[in-house]
Each structure stands twice: as C-alpha cells, then as structure tokens.
Amino acid sequence: MARLAAKAVSKTYGATKALRRGDLEVEAGEVHVLIGSNGSGKSTLCKIVAGSVRPDNGELLFEGHPMVVSGPNAARKIGIGIFYQELSLAPHRTVAENILLSDLPGGVFVDRKALNTKAQRYIDLFKNVTGDNFHAGAIVETLRPDQRQLVEIMKALSSEAPILIFDEPTSALDRAQVDRFFEILRELKDDGRSIVFISHRMDEIFALGDRVTVIRDGETVATKRIAETDAAEVIRLMVGGDETLTAAEPHQPTAVAATAKTVLAVDALSGDGFGNVSFNVAAGEILGLGGLHGQGQSAVLRALFGATPPTSGTVLLNDKALASSSPRATINRGLAYISGDRRRDGVIAGRPILENVTPVHALKQRLSLATPSSLREKAKPALEALRTKFAGFSHPIGSLSGGNQQKIVIARWLIDRPDVLLLDDPTKGIDLQAKTDLFQLIRKLAAEGMAIVLYSSEDAELLGNADRILVFNGGSVTRELTGADRTPFNLYQAAYEAA
Amino acid sequence: MTTDLVAAQPARGNALKRAVERFPFLPALIILVVLLVLNGLYQPRSVSFIGLTGLIKTYLALMLLAIAQTYVVYAGDIDLSAGAIVSLVNVAIITAMDALGGGTGAVLAGLGIGLLVGLACGIVNGIVVATLRLQAIVATFATSIFFTGLALYVMPVAGTPAPTAFWRTYGGRILDIPFVLYAVIVLAVLLLVLARTKLALRLLSVGDDQQAAFQSGLPVTRIRLQGYALCGLFAALAAFCITGDTASGDPLVGGKMTLNSVAAVVLGGTALAGGFGTVTGSVIGALIIGLIGSLVFFVGTPSEWQNLVQGVAILLALMAGILVGRRASR
Ligand SMILES: Nc1ncnc2c1ncn2[C@@H]1O[C@H](COP(=O)(O)OP(=O)(O)OP(=O)(O)O)[C@@H](O)[C@H]1O
C-alpha cells in the first residue's frame, strides 16, 4: 500500500484546466520524480497534496485512509512538508524565523534561544556551501536567490514530515549546493521518508530518482521505474507522440569573424561584488560568463544594466560612452536584461499579462496612449516565438505556471530589438522544450547581429551556446575559454581553482 | 573562494547601514532630536522637565493610537476607524463613570468598560476585514462612520465632564513624579513584552507576504483579526489619555487623530505595505507630529498660516526620514 496516493484529482481556474486528472502514488523510502513541461500541472498537484489548493474532484489517501486536507497546516499535521517553487518566505524576517515560521518554538512568546539552536541544525546541514553572509540572523531579503532557495529547503526539512515535496528546489543552486542537497535527500530516503521531487534537469532526475511520474497537459500519463527507462522515453512521454523534441542539440559555436564590429566594450568595470572586469562583445557574438554561483557574474550584468550602477570603469556601446546610471537610461540606449530571478526583476505581480509584456515597448516607443488591441498585436509574435501557454492577455500573471511567467518576462524584450542582450541565468524553471526554443531564438538573434552576454548556472548551456566563456572567480575574470578549450573539464577546473 | 568576495567589497557606510537595519526608527530619532533642539532655541522652557512632561501628557494619546495603528499595519492592513474608536470609548467611559457616581470604583469600572468597548470595536474591524475579506481601507472607513454614529448616540453633545478623581490623577503627581511618567514606563514594559510575542512575529510575517504565510500554515485570518483586536485595545488606552487630558466627553474628539496616527507610523519608518517596522518608531513619529505642532506655535506663525506650515513641516520630516534611510542603505 502506498504511503501517499492522489487519485484523479483535478483543479480548474476559470477557463484554465490546471490539472485534469492527477494520479500519484508515493511509497515509503523512495524518491519519486514528477516531470512534465511548463504548465502541465506539477505545481498544482503538489499544492493540492500540501493543502494550499483545494481540489475540485478526486481523493487523497494517506496510508490507505482517505484524508481531508483543510489547509496547509492540516497537511503538515498529517505529515506533509513542502518546498514551494515560488518560495514561501517572509522577506523581512530572519533565516531562523523563516525556517521555523510554521512551528515557532515557545508558548505565547517566541523562545529565541530554541529558535536559533533549532534553526542552526538545519543551517548546519548545508555547512560550507551556503555562501557569504548566511546565518541564522540574516534577513532573507538580503540573501542571494540560491541562498533563499536554501532557506526554503531548510524550512521544508524542518517539518520533519514523513512525506516531503520539493517543487523545483534546485533551479538556483550551484553544483556544490545541489550535491549536498542530494546527499541529504538520500539519507532521508534511507530513513524511510517519501520524497517527491520536481526538476527539469534530466541528469538530476536520473541521479536521484527511484520512480518517475510523467504529467502531460494536466494528466498523469505514466509511472516508470527509473532503472527501467531512459531520458529519451521520458521525453517522449512528456511531449506525447505527436511532437518531436530536439533535446539540447549539440551546437558548434561559430567563431565570430575577427572583423565583426565591437558593440559593447567594457573596461576596468568595478562595483559591488566585482572588480576590474574588462571584455568586448562583437556583433553576432554570444559571450558566456561561467564559474560558481555568485562570483560576480550577475553583479556585472546588473551593473551594466544600471540596476546597481558600477562604481568605476568605462563602458562603450557602439563606440559611444554608456552611463549605466539607471535601467531607464540603458534600455533607451539599446540594452536588455533578462533575469532568472523573475520575482525580483521580472514579474509585475498582480497585473495582467498584457501589462507584463509591454512595459519596455512603452518606454522605448515613448507611448503615452495605446489601445490594448494594438499592444496585443505587438506582443503576440514574441509570445508565440516562445510557445507561451496562457488563457488570455487580461489574466493576471500570477495565474501562469512558473515557467510561463518567465517566458512572459523574456518576451517583453523581444518586441523591440535591443542591440545588446544581457542574460542573467535566464532559463531558471523553464522546461526542456522551452529552453531549446529559447536558445534557438538566442542564436538566431545573434546570427542577425545582436551582441549577447549569457550567464548560466548550467554548464551545458554555456558550452552549447557561447562562442567564448569568461570564468569568474571572487569577483573578477580568472580565465577565458575559447575555441577548443571550451570543454566541460576546463570549465569545471577553472571554476573551482583558487583565485 | 567565498571569503575573497567579502574582502573585495567596500566596507564604507556599513556601520550606518547595519544600525538602520537593526533600528529602522533611527532616521525618525534624528529628526526628533533636531526638533527638540529647535523647540529649545525658540522656547527654552519647552525642553525643561515640566515642558516635556506637558508634551507627553498632551501627546500620550496620539502615541498610543500610533501604536494601535502599527499592529494592523504590521500585517499590511490599516485601521481608518482608530480615531472613531477613541471617540466612542471616550463617551462610553464618561457616561458610565457618570452613571456609576464618579467615585474611584466608578472610574475603575469605567476603564474596564472602555477596554471592552475598544476590544469589541477591534474585533468588529477584524471580522469585516479578515473574515469577510473586504478592503481594509474602505471597510474601516465604513466602520469609523458606524462607531462615530454610536458615539453620537451615547452622547449627542460634547461637554459632560470627567469625574475629578480621573483627570486629577492623570494630570497629577504620585510621590512627586508626574503620573504620565509612570504611564510611559508601564507602556515601555508592555511594548517590550509584546514585541517578544509570537503574535508580533506572525503579524509581520503575514504583512511580509500573505500568500507565503498561508502556505506556511499560519492561520492568516485569525492573525489579522488578532491584530485588529490589539489595535482596538490600544485605541481604548489612547481614549483614556485623551479623556484625562481634556477632562470631558466629546463624541468627535478622536476624528482628527486617525490620519495623524497613520502619519506617525510612516514617520517612524514602518512600511505601510506591511512586514516591516517598529512600534518604537511610531511613538517617535507621534512625538515628531506633536513637536512640529508646538514649534509652529513657538515660532510665532500667524494663526491663519499654522495649518499650512504644519503640513509643510510634516512633509519635510517625511522626506528627511527617507533621505537618511536611503543614504544608509547605499
Ligand atoms: N492560481 C491560478 N490561477 C489560474 N491559473 C492557474 C493558477 N495556478 C496555475 N494555473 C494554471 O494551471 C496550469 C498548470 O500550472 P502549474 O503551475 O501546475 O504548472 P507546472 O507544471 O508546475 O509548470 P512549471 O514547470 O512551469 O512550474 C498552468 O497553465 C497555469 O497557467
């Protein structure tokens, strides 16, 4: 008998069928992978099990007995802990407070001592991989995205529940953090806990999973033993028989002609978190930024964009000085910045999809009046290029799945062509198909002469797309990989070697 | 490789930044000190012991109402009926004390009734906003009219005097120390205790991200309701002070205080969006509003200009607070 079973659960939001028929059976002591493309209903199924979404139909069984989950608190009491894809953190509270928010120690008063010792236990699980300024008293808002994700992981672990659900917990983590997290998961599994794990990364799924359940268009299509299947079969199940997915086709980066015009020239740029960074990007070139997380790659991109202006250095855009004083200024000069942290940089929460696709267009064209229909016409091609799944332009962006929200944010920059595209780990949380689409698009844009700077936490994305890779360490560039040097081995070594 | 990054980061301004992070009311405190100095320059007696006691006596009510407002603002809500609750409690206790004969027993019974009335009003607000999920700003505006209506029913015209025992105590001295100073000390202890409760932390968490708090298993509705209940109780305490200060009943006495309390909360560095702030800041904010009022008077502004100057001064204080905060967060 399965420890947890969801039988034919469904959920409809207005006109959107978020989940048509979700079936899931999780045994004790297994890692059960849930996979499906963006918007297929994975998060919805998890939220139903965790009590934060009420299903329209279907039933949930815990050790064979029907269970009524009236809310997240009830689910916790039954023994279900969850990591939410969009995180469930209070940004102004400390790490310790967030970890134990659901179950604060003490009676009427908060027992601060117990709070800190208890939280420290979970922080210690990730000793040496949490990165700078991470401690029990740190305010969550000041943490990096990967660190926030760690807090959410710790929060889920602190439930000590027999069933733990992780909805894309690794999307912002670096390799060392993922390795540690997987060690912890394996230990929990050996303790007899049941783990539901969602990820779009095939390697992770095969490294960790015991069984895999595939969801397509809101319906569970199959459950397989990992040992008895392979990536090709899983992908076939995910996309169905009708579509063929060209998964991560090996791309041979084209050496950009030496005569290509330099579009962006960065000289001795310094700022918060990086120093003395210099590089050139030519028209049609994809320049990769690599290395471990938080070594200054994002900081450089954000500085160029003017989100956190640099303190010194010069930047030339098309041979004219660029003052990175504010995003408004750089956007008008032809820069675009796509961040993987959509909650911070991308999504305009609570606003309709149309308003989320068009703000950059409105700024660049200095639109003071516009009709929704004309804006919709402008937005459509960009959204279609990314195969964005959405019910209507007037729906709030929060009604989309995580991956589709990210596509909206990307589409925003594609209505009017920028000269330079800055990509800050842009594929966080988007599925294989969409990633393939996105990189095809990026390469097409480059072929048409756009200069592109790409930071990615996934080495495969860098190796597969960048013409040149700058490896960052401790806030500066420590190595440049070109031509045949761009191998996984070199990249790995350069990232880990002491600066 | 992680330690290298720390070394590479400039240490400039870190001390100030950390101080403001830990004590978000620091900018407000600076403004308060400046205002005290200015007051002292124009009217040296205003910063004497007696002058300051008088200031506290007059503005203790606003301080308490700002505290009341802070707890709902913590959770991202707002209470536009706070001043109306003050009015209602004011007329309720005066009427009750009057009816019971005006002795010490009557005063104590009146205070108990006042607390109950404040609590009831808070719970009504909580039900309307948290349980029925109406927009806080409009719903409490509606209840403010309702509470004012009740106050006018209880006491149609202003003027019934408070029992002598009551206002003599409030304005008097015990062991040669003004009563209001005892009140301030008790209040300080109470605030310290409240700051350590789970409720305070939960209110802030709800205000930070209501969806996240719900998903974490917090009983969001109950927490917001408790915030309003606490607000009602502190509004009742504010009413006691204003009754002690004015020594009479007035069904409209608190009306003007509502927006002052919101202004005090914002001046004190608390985010109206919720999730961030301190009650200490709100107390300071209330004092800033009080000191601006007296400064405008001491400077000798002609009476027809006083409102205008006072408004501009509050705007300036707000801007100064934001500038200090921004400089610190660089
Ligand atoms: N609150 C909501 N209101 C309206 N529609 C919603 C809501 N939540 C989800 N949906 C819709 O339900 C569908 C499934 O969403 P879900 O978040 O479960 O997808 P997912 O499989 O987790 O995708 P991803 O890999 O992108 O995270 C999507 O089409 C989404 O737009």
Ligand SMILES: [Mg+2]
């Ligand atoms: Mg999802």
